[in-house]
Amino acid sequence: MPERKNIGDNAFILPEPMTVVGTMYGGKPNFMAVAWVTRCNYKPCLMAICINKKHATSESITANQEFSINLASESMLEKVDAAGLISGRKLDKSSLFEVHFGELKNAPLVMEAPLSLEMRLHDKLELDTNTIFVGEVMGVWTEDQYLTDEFVDIEKVRPYTLTMPDNRYWAVGRQLGRAWHDGKAVKNQLKG
């Protein structure tokens, strides 16, 4: 039996998807690097992002009730990291990315991102240092270059993940298997 030990609450790693959250701040697009993001509801299609309350992005989402989530591609890594190094309160980040708009006028969509989600604020939960903003996906913008047979192709999108507290970025690697599929033999064993 291996010896397990408790290493304390801040020492685990979890590969989380790297995104850029877009908001309108002072009349201009503002961008924040966010990996604390997840799908959170099946129907309607809701996403949660978890943002420190001090950030300009939190202020903008609360004021405008709209934002965007843009999946970061490997080619965007340095610009996305720069967005995470700079506060929108101190420096105008609007020139970092070219944007376009869908239906929502306060959800600037990053042209360079392979996938851009238009989000309308649906609910929020205030925690100690952060707020969970829950948004409804109002539109998903992409280009033909990221599709294969009309489906989004991860090999073309090239998303990446962040781990903390080691603060490293990781490519998405090879396909390991298929979900709701590869466990069928184990399921049948359990059923006996």
Add this chain to the structure above:
Amino acid sequence: MPERKNIGDNAFILPEPMTVVGTMYGGKPNFMAVAWVTRCNYKPCLMAICINKKHATSESITANQEFSINLASESMLEKVDAAGLISGRKLDKSSLFEVHFGELKNAPLVMEAPLSLEMRLHDKLELDTNTIFVGEVMGVWTEDQYLTDEFVDIEKVRPYTLTMPDNRYWAVGRQLGRAWHDGKAVKNQLKG
């Protein structure tokens, strides 16, 4: 200028980390495959998991106020997928994994997982089909075999991610860079 188009709300991909959520159900450990998970608060260390309300896991977390989050390693893929194929209401899944307990008596920790987090329910947010359960990390359990120089080593842990709606599992690939670091040149350009 590339042509961007709106492909609808359920067609995007996001590589999310694969975990096993452990609860006590009917006096026995129960396991659920969960990729809708994220860190959500800096201090205290809080995590959010987003679970369909119909699942036995939702009932158990609400009843016990405790659960575990176990990072899935590549070697666990078939068993974790099986956990996602079976309802704890229909079949006893307690034999899928060996467990141990830390401080919390209703948070069964998966021995086979490289990292197991003991979680105490901190808050929750009810959405339409799902509930966001926010838990505080009360302990992080691992073994020396997953550490290098006292730090968790992703090469030894071998976590993986899930994308939907294509329902595929992906390995974590090569290191691409360092966070809060690789954007410094871009930041300096912006500062002018």
